[in-house]
Amino acid sequence: xxxxxxxxxxxxxxxxxxxxxxxxxxxxxxxxxxxxxxxxxxxxxxxxxxxxxxxxxxxxxxxxxxxxxxxxxxxxxxxxxxxxxxxxxxxxxxxxxxxxxxxxxxxxxxxxxxxxxxxxxxxxxxxxxxxxxxxxxxxxxxxxxxxxxxxxxxxxxxxxxxxxxxxxxxxxxxxxxxxxxxxxxxxxxxxxxxxxxxxxxxxxxxxxxxxxxxxxxxxxxxxxxxxxxxxxxxxxxxxxxxxxxxxxxxxxxxxxxxxxxxxxxxxxxxxxxxxxxxxxxxxxxxxxxx
Amino acid sequence: xxxxxxxxxxxxxxxxxxxxxxxxxxxxxxxxxxxxxxxxxxxxxxxxxxxxxxxxxxxxxxxxxxxxxxxxxxxxxxxxxxxxxxxxxxxxxxxxxxxxxxxxxxxxxxxxxxxxxxxxxxxxxxxxxxxxxxxxxxxxxxxxxxxxxxxxxxxxxxxxxxxxxxxxxxxxxxxxxxxxxxxxxxxxxxxxxxxxxxxxxxxxxxxxxxxxxxxxxxxxxxxxxxxxxxxxxxxxxxxxxxxxxxxxxxxxxxxxxxxxxxxxxxxxxxxxxxxxxxxxxxxxxxxxxxxxxxxxxxxxxxxxxxxxxxxxxxxxxxxxxxxxxxxxx
Numbered sequence: 001x002x003x004x005x006x007x008x009x010x011x012x013x014x015x016x017x018x019x020x021x022x023x024x025x026x027x028x029x030x031x032x033x034x035x036x037x038x039x040x041x042x043x044x045x046x047x048x049x050x051x052x053x054x055x056x057x058x059x060x061x062x063x064x065x066x067x068x069x070x071x072x073x074x075x076x077x078x079x080x081x082x083x084x085x086x087x088x089x090x091x092x093x094x095x096x097x098x099x100x101x102x103x104x105x106x107x108x109x110x111x112x113x114x115x116x117x118x119x120x121x122x123x124x125x126x127x128x129x130x131x132x133x134x135x136x137x138x139x140x141x142x143x144x145x146x147x148x149x150x151x152x153x154x155x156x157x158x159x160x161x162x163x164x165x166x167x168x169x170x171x172x173x174x175x176x177x178x179x180x181x182x183x184x185x186x187x188x189x190x191x192x193x194x195x196x197x198x199x200x201x202x203x204x205x206x207x208x209x210x211x212x213x214x215x216x217x218x219x220x221x222x223x224x225x226x227x228x229x230x231x232x233x234x235x236x237x238x239x240x241x242x243x244x245x246x247x248x249x250x251x252x253x254x255x256x257x258x259x260x261x262x263x264x265x266x267x268x269x270x271x272x273x274x275x276x277x278x279x280x281x282x283x284x285x286x287x288x289x290x
Numbered sequence: 291x292x293x294x295x296x297x298x299x300x301x302x303x304x305x306x307x308x309x310x311x312x313x314x315x316x317x318x319x320x321x322x323x324x325x326x327x328x329x330x331x332x333x334x335x336x337x338x339x340x341x342x343x344x345x346x347x348x349x350x351x352x353x354x355x356x357x358x359x360x361x362x363x364x365x366x367x368x369x370x371x372x373x374x375x376x377x378x379x380x381x382x383x384x385x386x387x388x389x390x391x392x393x394x395x396x397x398x399x400x401x402x403x404x405x406x407x408x409x410x411x412x413x414x415x416x417x418x419x420x421x422x423x424x425x426x427x428x429x430x431x432x433x434x435x436x437x438x439x440x441x442x443x444x445x446x447x448x449x450x451x452x453x454x455x456x457x458x459x460x461x462x463x464x465x466x467x468x469x470x471x472x473x474x475x476x477x478x479x480x481x482x483x484x485x486x487x488x489x490x491x492x493x494x495x496x497x498x499x500x501x502x503x504x505x506x507x508x509x510x511x512x513x514x515x516x517x518x519x520x521x522x523x524x525x526x527x528x529x530x531x532x533x534x535x536x537x538x539x540x541x542x543x544x545x546x547x548x549x550x551x552x553x554x555x556x557x558x559x560x561x562x563x564x565x566x567x568x569x570x571x572x573x574x575x576x577x578x579x580x581x582x583x584x585x586x587x588x589x590x591x592x593x594x595x596x597x598x599x600x601x602x603x604x605x606x607x608x609x610x611x612x613x614x615x616x617x618x619x
Contacts, residue, residue, distance in 0.1 A: 111581075
């Protein structure tokens with residue numbers, strides 16, 4: 001029972017992080033290699049607001065959530081936007097550069113020591129008992145709730161919201177979308193903002209649960225196989241991918257060797273690339289047509 | 291005027307060669323060490339330039355390939371007591387096999403999936419290296435003796451300098467000949483437009499794989515040399531940051547230019563020493579002394595972004611723009 005709870009928690013975590021990869025890839029075909037670092041930066045934003053306003057956790061959380069969305073918007077507006085017209089290669093290389101820059105800045109500003117924003121906010125993280133002897137920490141329960149909320153929000157929004165429809169249109173054919181008067185830069189910036197916001201939300205919850213240091217990047221990295229196994233341009237695929245990676249990881253930690261749990265997701269990724277490179281729910285045509 | 295340009299560039303070339311060959315005779319041992327590191331890194335930078343600058347594929351697996359080469363040398367020496375020439379022949383073979391294994395799945399797709407599968411390769415190689423070290427009790431690393439080839443042992447700093455310079459020059463010639471030939475034209479076209487390339491009868495996946503396998507073999511060979519040069523192999527040395535450093539080299543140097551690869555690798559290899567030196571000078575930063583690596587990360591990030599956005603042709607592009615101006619007056 002405890003295993004199932006662990007799997008569900010980990011699935012939510014990976015799914016919440018993976019949807020950022022999917023959003024940015026879907027609109028611009030860019031693999032955002034700085035996703036893990038942006039997630040960490042968002043979590044440090046919470047740490048910063050928590051040290052500023054320690055009395056009121058709700059306000060601190062809200063401010064840092066808005067801040068994280070702003071970080072994503074700014075990343076696009078200040079850096080990625082200037083690469084419009086150059087190759088996807090240059091864009092992906094730039095995200096690698098952004099990643100290493102954030103890693104450096106975070107250590108310089110907040111030191112390499114682990115930080116505990118939950119303690120600053122005065123938040124308790126009681127362990128709740130659910131079905132029989134299985135236990136779940138309160139923040140993990142919140143994480144599951146947030147993931148469900150974000151995904152249902154995204155599904156509804158992409159289906160019915162006017163910005164959601166624009167986003168899908170740009171993803172299908174950027175040139176035609178621009179011809180119809182859709183502001184491409186606004187849509188790209190929006191995708192970066194949402195992507196960073198969702199990843200940072202995951203980052204903040206993990207930081208409050210387990211503490212915060214630069215190893216958080218590893219979570220972002222492991223969410224990548226999840227996004228790819230499911231299909232890089234499919235949100236539903238991201239959930240399935242997250243589930244697969246989470247099941248493998250939890251079972252390996254429990255029964256084999258914890259060290260392997262960092263390796264096997266990537267082996268799954270290689271197997272997937274070999275047998276079904278576009279993922280379970282990815283679009284085949286766009287990837288395969290040469 | 292053309293004559294003056296060619297004599298000028300010939301004179302420049304001669305002066306450069308003189309500097310390169312003469313350097314170990316007037317430099318301090320520490321400077322020779324840095325210069326040797328530059329030549330060693332040049333092999334990796336040239337091979338990554340072949341892959342990214344010419345064939346247009348992103349790899350984050352350079353650190354893993356270097357590790358594979360270094361560990362091949364370490365393991366072959368320790369477990370099979372193989373002589374250095376065997377190790378130096380087998381390390382690129384192992385690199386090529388890794389390249390084939392991780393290149394094949396990702397090259398079936400368009401786009402930059404090689405970045406993904408090389409990341410997987412990195413995670414796997416680091417795991418295997420770490421496992422080998424702990425299982426065999428080399429938890430602090432494997433010690434490798436200096437290599438002796440044809441009865442000659444490479445030991446002093448000056449010997450190492452020329453030994454590594456020789457292989458860097460070899461790598462340069464190899465890739466230059468590849469890129470001006472048939473394969474080079476195929477890579478140039480598939481980098482620009484895969485659809486057009488395949489329409490013209492170029493086997494896109496085959497040429498991408500060829501670029502990755504050659505690049506992997508060269509990098510792994512450089513890893514083998516690294517093991518001998520350091521005399522010591524430990525998986526700690528091969529982080530993802532090392533891969534990013536190599537990416538930084540080709541970005542700073544300039545895509546699609548072998549001279550750029552050399553300039554970039556010199557720049558990126560020397561910069562951390564400059565940073566360390568200047569941080570030691572600035573006493574008010576001494577509280578941050580433990581965070582030199584973080585300063586390096588940040589500086590490399592800013593540099594890469596600046597070059598990608600403002601000067602995509604890198605240092606070689608800057609020089610090209612600067613040189614004709616000077617020779618025209």
